[in-house]
Amino acid sequence: MDVNNFYVSCERVFRPDLEGVPVVVLSNNDACIIARSQESKGLGFKMGALFHKVLPDLKKAGVKVFSSNYPLYGDMSDRAVSVYRQFTPRLEIYSIDESFLDLSGFDELLDLGQKIKQTTKRDTGLPVCVGIAQTKTLAKIANRIAKKNPQYNGVFKLEAGDAEQLQKIENADIWGISRRLDPKLQELGIYNALDLSRADPKKIRQKFSVVLERMVYELNGISCLDLEEVAPAKKGIMVSRGFGQYQDKYPRIQEAVAVYATRAGEKMRKQGLAANTLTTFLRTSPQGDAQTYYSNSHTVAFPEATNDTALIIKAAWWCLKKIYRPGLKYQKAGVFLDGLVNADCTQKDFFFKPDTGKSKTLMTVLDKLNKDHGRDTVRFAASGVSTDWKMRQRMVSPRYTTSWDDIKTIP
Numbered sequence: 067m068d069v070n071n072f073y074v075s076c077e078r079v080f081r082p083d084l085e086g087v088p089v090v091v092l093s094n095n096d097a098c099i100i101a102r103s104q105e106s107k108g109l110g111f112k113m114g115a116l117f118h119k120v121l122p123d124l125k126k127a128g129v130k131v132f133s134s135n136y137p138l139y140g141d142m143s144d145r146a147v148s149v150y151r152q153f154t155p156r157l158e159i160y161s162i163d164e165s166f167l168d169l170s171g172f173d174e175l176l177d178l179g180q181k182i183k184q185t186t187k188r189d190t191g192l193p194v195c196v197g198i199a200q201t202k203t204l205a206k207i208a209n210r211i212a213k214k215n216p217q218y219n220g221v222f223k224l225e226a227g228d229a230e231q232l233q234k235i236e237n238a239d240i241w242g243i244s245r246r247l248d249p250k251l252q253e254l255g256i257y258n259a260l261d262l263s264r265a266d267p268k269k270i271r272q273k274f275s276v277v278l279e280r281m282v283y284e285l286n287g288i289s290c291l292d293l294e295e296v297a298p299a300k301k302g303i304m305v306s307r308g309f310g311q312y313q314d315k316y317p318r319i320q321e322a323v324a325v326y327a328t329r330a331g332e333k334m335r336k337q338g339l340a341a342n343t344l345t346t347f348l349r350t351s352p353q354g355d356a357q358t359y360y361s362n363s364h365t366v367a368f369p370e371a372t373n374d375t376a377l378i379i380k381a382a383w384w385c386l387k388k389i390y391r392p393g394l395k396y397q398k399a400g401v402f403l404d405g406l407v408n409a410d411c412t413q414k415d416f417f418f419k420p421d422t423g424k425s426k427t428l429m430t431v432l433d434k435l436n437k438d439h440g441r442d443t444v445r446f447a448a449s450g451v452s453t454d455w456k457m458r459q460r461m462v463s464p465r466y467t468t469s470w471d472d473i474k475t476i477p
């Protein structure tokens with residue numbers, strides 16, 4: 067399953083007037099284009115194009131521009147997955163807009179695909195394409211075919227050995243094959259998915275890797291990539307953002323770092339994790355004067371793994387103090403939590419005696435209030451009240467589905 071032009075489609079669910087209108091969505095701080103509607107693609111706007119450079123062209127072409135609205139996209143993604151779950155309990159959430167569904171045991175797969183597509187559209191408003199095949203690699207190709215060829219009405223079933231279709235898929239369009247790898251494959255006379263499917267797996271393993279050998283099997287309908295129903299535990303949690311405008315005042319940077327620390331704490335508690343170490347980093351703009359470029363980080367280890375926001379902010383500030391140099395204009399800061407462990411079985415420290423019961427209750431209440439009444443209903447004073455360091459999101463749409471204040475009203 068893959069949602070078509072996902073971010074743009076999320077915006078359109080609540081703005082049906084934008085149907086047929088060229089739309090683009092921008093990255094954090096409104097830096098560059100990260101999603102385009104079909105119309106914008108047709109007008110030649112490229113992925114990754116710098117917003118300030120293409121702004122005159124966007125205006126001239128009448129393109130509607132949005133800042134990214136991750137609360138909306140995350141929630142819409144959850145809604146789509148909950149529709150998929152009505153059809154099969156076995157699924158892997160691969161990315162914010164892609165999932166693999168295990169349909170083994172089902173018949174009439176094309177009809178089923180249509181049904182999943184229609185139900186998703188009806189229940190969430192999101193347009194999806196369905197690619198059906200015996201392996202994940204082939205399913206990704208099938209989805210691509212469904213998307214590019216309107217005659218299939220959004221659902222395509224690809225058989226292993228379908229020479230006509232596989233021939234049309236270039237190397238770099240195969241899942242997991244990078245542009246860098248493409249010329250090396252071409253040297254061996256492999257130009258498309260069909261060629262790769264007919265290559266000798268052993269030879270591919272010798273020349274490249276076991277990963278690519280598996281790809282050959284996958285293209286032949288022999289499944290080598292399991293469905294990952296449980297997302298692998300995260301290695302670390304990073305919250306970092308560029309400031310909307312350069313910051314040189316220590317208290318403002320402290321506030322930003324406190325907010326990032328708060329978000330990182332929320333993420334950990336949501337996953338039942340606690341961190342053993344914390345790193346704060348800070349830098350000036352890499353685009354600025356090379357003479358004054360400054361970037362530094364500092365790491366501390368907690369006496370015991372924690373997910374208490376108060377402790378996380380304290381540690382993040384302690385690190386910040388070590389790396390802050392006055393007189394510089396900073397562009398970005400971040401907080402990274404690592405050494406993640408299950409919060410219920412942490413290694414205890416003999417001398418450290420925190421009030422874990424109180425901390426746990428406090429964090430649970432905090433999370434509940436913020437979940438029920440909206441983000442930051444209750445927050446640490448450390449994160450301040452000023453907002454001038456905040457991300458630039460000049461054209462962000464309302465958080466229609468996650469904030470009571472933003473709920474759509476019908477006049």
Ligand SMILES: [Mg+2]
Nearest residue numbers: 068069071163
């Ligand atoms: Mg997509």
